[in-house]
Amino acid sequence: MKIVSLVPSITEALFDLGLSEHEIVGRTKFCIHPKDKIKNVPIIGGTKNINIEKIKALQPDLILANKEENVKEQVEALMGEFKVTVTNIETVEDNYYLLKNLGKLLGKEERAQLFNLKIYDILHHAKLETKVKAAYLIWKNPYMTIGSDTFIHKILAEIGFENIFKDKTRYPVITTEDLADTDVIMLSSEPFPFKEKHIEELKSFYPDKKIMIVDGEAFSWYGTHIAKCENYFKELREEIHSMQI
Structure with a gap:
């Protein structure tokens, strides 16, 4: 084929x-x-x-x-x-069926199931002990975030983050002031390539907030990608827990 x-x-x-x-x-x-x-x-x-x-x-x-x-x-x-x-693909369940259907189509059912099990295991062990309010930014000039009907939102929710823009849909434009209620501001590495200098820019508005670069692929690449992010999510969980202590 x-x-x-x-x-x-x-x-x-x-x-x-x-x-x-x-x-x-x-x-x-x-x-x-x-x-x-x-x-x-x-x-x-x-x-x-x-x-x-x-x-x-x-x-x-x-x-x-x-x-x-x-x-x-x-x-x-x-x-x-x-x-x-x-x-x-909007949910973890959608992703499960994507891999299951690809496995069936290609005669790779067993391999697809192994990836699905690995993904569920990684997300389960990445779950935070308490809810953390988060804003996940995907773009700058203007700042854009993610609404509740996105795969990124579902991954955030799956591991214990509360998206403060969950009442929005798709990729709304926001202002710096809209970030006031969040515990963590996540700057995605893609599609906009946020860098350390962008953390500093936001720090000038919110010096006491946790502002961090996150791996955009780990949150937005459906398919098999999450199965390779075990260490990344483990380290993210530890970093957030250290912030809460």
Whole structure:
């Protein structure tokens, strides 16, 4: 089976489930994991601007897309000629079924189940002892955060954080003043590449708050990625608990 993946985290999952570059024949420029294998797979554009002619030339048996990450019109343009599966991952349960269905489709059921069990185990052991109010920022100029209908929100909730913007949806724009009620301000490493200097900027407003850079991939990459973040979440839990002492 020849597959084109239009979703970075799904591309990673396909490799983790045991596929090779002979089966994964096309990917986006944002598909960066696993680094050693991905370099051999042709790029067919970005997630929002795919090159339809390049995809047609590859003649895939299956194209994997995502409701949020890809452009509806571009995906629909491919549906007339190819089998296209559009995913929509908002919860940990959605992610479970994504891997289960990929496992069934690819004849990798056992491997998919092992990843699912690992993810549930990691999230269970990452859970904080008490609720911590958090704001998770994904963009600057303007500041943008995450609402309750996002995968990031569900991961935060799963490990014991209370998103102070849980009454919002998608990716709302906020101001510095809106962060007053939070215990922790998380600055994601992606899509905006927050750095230490951005921590200092917010410290000038909130000198006593915990402000930290967090691994955006650990919170937003569904598929198999969380299964590789055991140490990261363990260290995050310890860091938050040390803050509470």
